Amino acid sequence: MKKNKRLEMKGISKSFHGIPANRDISFSIESGEILGLLGENGAGKTTLMNILYGLYQPDSGEIRINETQVRINNPVESIANGIGMVHQHFMLIQNHSVLENIALSHKDTPFFFPNLRIREKIEEFSKSFDFNIDPAKKIWQLSAGEQQRVEIIKALLNGADLLILDEPTSVLTPQEIKELITILKKMKTKGHMIIFISHKLDEIMDICDRVLVLQKGKIAGRALTGDTDKKSLARMMVGREVVFNIKKEKLERGRQILSVEHLTVIGDKGFPALKDISFDVFENEIFGVAGVSGNGQRELAEAVTGIRTVRSGSIRINDEDITNTSPRHIYDQGVSHVPEERIRFGIAPGLFLYDNAILKQHHLKKFSRRYFLKYEEVKKHAKKILNDFNVSAHSINSRIGNLSGGNIQKLILGREISEKPQLLVASHPTYGLDVGATEFMRNHLLELRKTGSAVLLFSEDLEEIFELCDRIAVIFDGEFMAILDSGDNRLDDIGLMMAGSKKI
Ligand SMILES: Nc1ncnc2c1ncn2[C@@H]1O[C@H](COP(=O)(O)OP(=O)(O)OP(=O)(O)O)[C@@H](O)[C@H]1O
Ligand SMILES: [Mg+2]
Incomplete structure (x- = not known):
């Protein structure tokens, strides 16, 4: 179990060309927690996480780790603070192997026998999380789910104790989703923090401890998954009742x-x-x-x-x-x-x-x-x-x-x-x-x-x-x-x- 860590975003606001994408958002997360981030398309989820990962600077607000304010000017600094992110659209280099991709982004690639050392580390992590990944394979040979695992290993090898996953399941097959969920639950028991963005409420209910709901850039609600259900989450997000059942009428087929x-x-x-x-x-x-x-x-x-x-x-x-x-x-x-x-x-x-x-x-x-x-x-x-x-x-x-x-x-x-x-x-x-x-x-x-x-x-x-x-x-x-x-x-x-x- 990792030692206790607490990360907090406080009063974060961010506008693009004068139009607010995040307005006064505050939340915190602690070791061993999975936090779900929910909201309609355009609600500001990716923007908020890009700020935490150092890709954008907030207009106001601060980030604190264990009560100390930190400045995160770019992803390198975010990695140094133990934050890793798997983006909505993957960013791997298709013609390189798994090993090369991981070595490229590794923060302290060893000088002697770098390939061997990194391969050992990949194998060690794969074993402890039950990943099945061949370091020699090229990225283009991998399925979406395997590519995602490479992104996760990349973050873990860089020492991330907070992992941000932006809609990780939308490109996965049902089997791969199951495998990812098992991996995330295992990370949780090892004390990692995870922020999980998804539009699929079943997944959110299954793996998250708490949920933060954004609406038009603002916090619309917070809930413990133990105390809520899919319907209320959808209502919080959309501001109205969402019908989950669609009725198809019988039709004769034509030409x-x-x-x-x-x-x-x-x-x-x-x-x-x-x-x-x-x-x-x-x-x-x-x-x-x-x-x-x-x-x-x-x-x-x-x-x-x-x-x-x-x-x-x-x-x-x-x-x-x-x-x-x-x-x-x-x-x-x-x-x-x-x-x-x-x-x-x-x-x-x-x-x-x-x-x-x-x-x-x-x-x-x-x-x-x-x-x-x-x-x-x-x-x-x-x-x-x-x-x-x-x-x-x-x-x-x-x-x-x-x-x-x-x-x-x-x-x-x-x-x-x-x-x-x-x-x-x-x-x-x-x-x-x-x-x-x-x-x-x-x-x-x-x-x-x-x-x-x-x-x-x-x-x-x-x-x-x-x-x-x-x-x-x-x-x-x-x-x-x-x-x-x-x-x-x-x-x-x-x-x-x-x-x-x-x-x-
Ligand atoms: N670089 C940018 N320049 C201008 N506007 C931006 C930029 N990035 C995001 N926005 C705007 O900020 C708002 C929030 O976008 P964001 O990508 O954070 O939404 P999201 O909650 O991740 O939505 P989705 O579920 O569709 O991924 C949108 O109105 C978007 O157009
Ligand atoms: Mg997004």
Whole structure:
């Protein structure tokens, strides 16, 4: 057990261009505690933690460790004070190995035999926390969960006794989430402090001792998880009742929109990622693909939207063959795409919000005349998306990179959905969204279904899949294990099918 430590943030305020992101926030945390940080998209969680990690300076307020005021001017000083952070979007160098990544950021890499020593340390930590990580592997070979473990080891090897995790579970598979939770609980018993940001209330209730709720930059409430429940936390966060159940009405399916036949696609590593897959999706239907990530979901979404070459088989939209045609052509056939890694591929971070609101649509008549964009129209459209999808941003003239993580997600979703596609290909449409926005987005997908769109939905969240889908395909190792109607009692075995142990 580590010796007792207490860290306190006191009266912290921070504004960007005169607009407050944090207002007079105070809280403390002690050894062996896990503190949950909750709040809607844009509430100021990442900003507050970036201040603690030395990435931003507060306008006012102070940080105290064991009653002594400390100044944290940058991450190096924060590490020296025993603070580590795993960011909302990972910051590892893809072409380097685990060992190299850790050595690069290590605060006292030994002069003699550095590789050997650091490898020994990685192995020692892996053992004591039950991590399973190969130091020689390159980062790009690792799953999101493994990359995250590298970030955690990096922080621990630097002596962090406070670990900040900013939405650590939104990119993980259910199995990886379980493993992460075990690791965090173990860290707690060893006396570490953890600040855990998540939009998933089940996780917060499971692992946190206390919760701090932010709303519009201010503290909206505090609670002990032992004395509260999910409903009250959601109410504290959103300021109204959030319905956790969504009712899907029965609908007859309409015409066939998407038809995929004998599709085979090669993945990045040179092996077939999809093997002879066939299915159709109809009007008024949400077709879900459930599975552990990495089993061909991404390749399927990419093949249908034209960004990955099809090896054999065919894809038809409204009975027109679109196999291996351009993404633009496919988009013009009424196919929209919410990609998996949307922060990387869904936006142009340096551009303004209004430019990002029409990415891929700039060629449409309503937005351009010959070579010129009709900025009036573009801005009007951007304003409408902000309004309809509750994107909280200072103005449409902001740079998109300055929006909070969840608000970037909302903008991309709004852009792709607002054109009312015939087919929407949506990968994990609610990750990173707060509870209110999740509820809103799920209802929106049902609205698309009702008004005649077809939706191809990829999600690892079984609750989401069950709530929304008319039919569910279970994918494993590039093949469908089964295609089931909602209500089919074989759905009880979906876990086994996702693990590849049962094909029906
Ligand atoms: N560098 C910046 N420049 C300008 N505004 C910023 C900057 N960083 C954050 N903001 C603004 O501060 C507010 C709080 O953002 P923050 O990222 O802290 O929210 P969050 O609670 O982490 O939300 P999410 O759940 O969506 O990740 C937002 O309005 C955001 O636009
Ligand atoms: Mg954030």
